Amino acid sequence: MDGLMQGKAVVVTGAGRGLGEAFAVHVARAGGAVVVNDVDAELAERTAANIRAHGGRAVASGHSVAEAGEAQEIVDLCVKEFGGIDGLVNNAGLNYEALPWEDDAEQARELVAVNVLGVVNTGLAAIKAMVDAGTGGSIVNISSGASLGQRKLGVYAASKGAVASLTYSWALDLEDVGIRVNAVCPLAHTRMVWKSERSLRACPPDRTPSRIAPVVLFLLGDGSDGITGQMIRCNGPQLHIMGQPFLKQPILERPVWDTETVQKAFDEVFSAHLENYGLEKRVPPRLRKWTDTTSPRTA
Numbered sequence: 001m002d003g004l005m006q007g008k009a010v011v012v013t014g015a016g017r018g019l020g021e022a023f024a025v026h027v028a029r030a031g032g033a034v035v036v037n038d039v040d041a042e043l044a045e046r047t048a049a050n051i052r053a054h055g056g057r058a059v060a061s062g063h064s065v066a067e068a069g070e071a072q073e074i075v076d077l078c079v080k081e082f083g084g085i086d087g088l089v090n091n092a093g094l095n096y097e098a099l100p101w102e103d104d105a106e107q108a109r110e111l112v113a114v115n116v117l118g119v120v121n122t123g124l125a126a127i128k129a130m131v132d133a134g135t136g137g138s139i140v141n142i143s144s145g146a147s148l149g150q151r152k153l154g155v156y157a158a159s160k161g162a163v164a165s166l167t168y169s170w171a172l173d174l175e176d177v178g179i180r181v182n183a184v185c186p187l188a189h190t191r192m193v194w195k196s197e198r199s200l201r202a203c204p205p206d207r208t209p210s211r212i213a214p215v216v217l218f219l220l221g222d223g224s225d226g227i228t229g230q231m232i233r234c235n236g237p238q239l240h241i242m243g244q245p246f247l248k249q250p251i252l253e254r255p256v257w258d259t260e261t262v263q264k265a266f267d268e269v270f271s272a273h274l275e276n277y278g279l280e281k282r283v284p285p286r287l288r289k290w291t292d293t294t295s296p297r298t299a
Contacts, residue, residue: 004221005032009082011074012036013065013122014092016043019142019186022209023089024048026217028056033082037061037074037092057082065092065118066110068125075125084133087220088126090119090141090163097152108155115159119166127170127179136178140219141167143183145233145242149278160185164231168244171229180228182219185242186212187235211236248273 010027014020016038024034028051036051038044041062051058059081063070078085094111098104119141130137144160146153167183174181186209215234218224231242250273252265274284283291 003031004217004223005030005087007031008086008220009033009078009084010035010087010089010220011078011085011122011126012089012091013074013118014038015047015089016040017047019209019212020089020091021047022213023091023216024058025051025056026210026213027087027220028054028058030217030221032087032220033057035059035061035074035078035081037063037065039064039092065090065122066113068117068121071118071121072125074122075129079129084135085126085129085137086135087138088122088140089216089220090122090139092118092122093142093159095153095156098155099152100154103155111155112159115156116162116166119163123166123170127174130179131177137180138220138224139170139174139179139181140216141181141183143167143185143231145185145187145279147185151278151280167231168229175228180219180224182224182228182230182232184212184215184219185231185233186215187233208236215239248275 005027008031010024010032012020012024012027012034015024015034015036020038021036024036024047027034034048034051034057036044036048036058037060038047039062041060044060044062048058048060059077061074061077063074065071065074075085075088093115096107096111098107123139123141126137126139141163143163144157146157147160147164148157150157164183167181170179170181212234215232219227219232231244233240233242250269252269254261257265271286274287276283
């Protein structure tokens with residue numbers, strides 16, 4: 001895909017290592033200019049220096065996406081150094097595991113500040129610059145399959161669910177001004193995976209970030225014209241589009257609902273339509289008596 005990003009300038013947040021580094025390197029290899037952002041300025045400079053050493057164009061940014069003013073500076077740096085901004089990869093993120101009764105409010109606040117407000121802050125700055133330039137662009141948000149719900153990851157899952165909703169909304173708002181907005185849900189062997197034995201079992205070492213990068217590169221390039229508002233999951237060997245929430249039938253209607261009629265609706269109708277929940281698709285307790293294969297069968 002050499003030349004795919006020729007003449008384009010892209011900001012990649014959280015690009016000091018892991019997935020973000022792979023995204024930045026792939027953009028540079030394809031001819032794009034990159035602002036390599038990471039709150040760890042030394043790591044950002046290391047990635048940028050590596051890109052330059054191989055003939056690419058890159059500058060480093062140590063700004064924090066969690067602060068709106070600093071997020072604006074990231075985008076301003078791209079415009080100053082490369083004449084504009086054509087793409088943004090909102091990759092910066094935090095993660096930790098905790099059971100709800102053991103979670104820490106301050107740690108949760110810090111995660112939301114980066115994973116949600118960071119996407120908002122950098123996204124809004126990039127959108128304004130793209131709209132002012134009138135040349136369109138592409139935004140790739142990094143979400144997660146955990147947005148469907150995952151054990152011990154409640155706050156992280158919620159933050160990635162917010163990123164999914166933001167992706168859908170921005171895609172609706174920005175189509176008319178030529179800006180595509182999609183989300184990638186990656187699974188790769190990174191530091192986030194190292195923190196969890198469960199994740200390590202599901203993600204062997206050969207699932208490297210470089211196996212995800214071509215998906216992001218495609219979405220940034222002109223070949224993805226007409227593709228927007230999509231959640232795309234890749235875990236290395238598998239690539240697929242994730243389904244979006246919808247209003248499920250049947251839809252019951254009456255002039256007024258009270259507690260008794262709601263109870264009746266669930267007892268008589270909705271109990272048969274309850275959704276399996278979470279990434280593991282757990283069967284709701286009310287339905288388990290029909291699906292529990294460990295119970296003795298009667299003739």
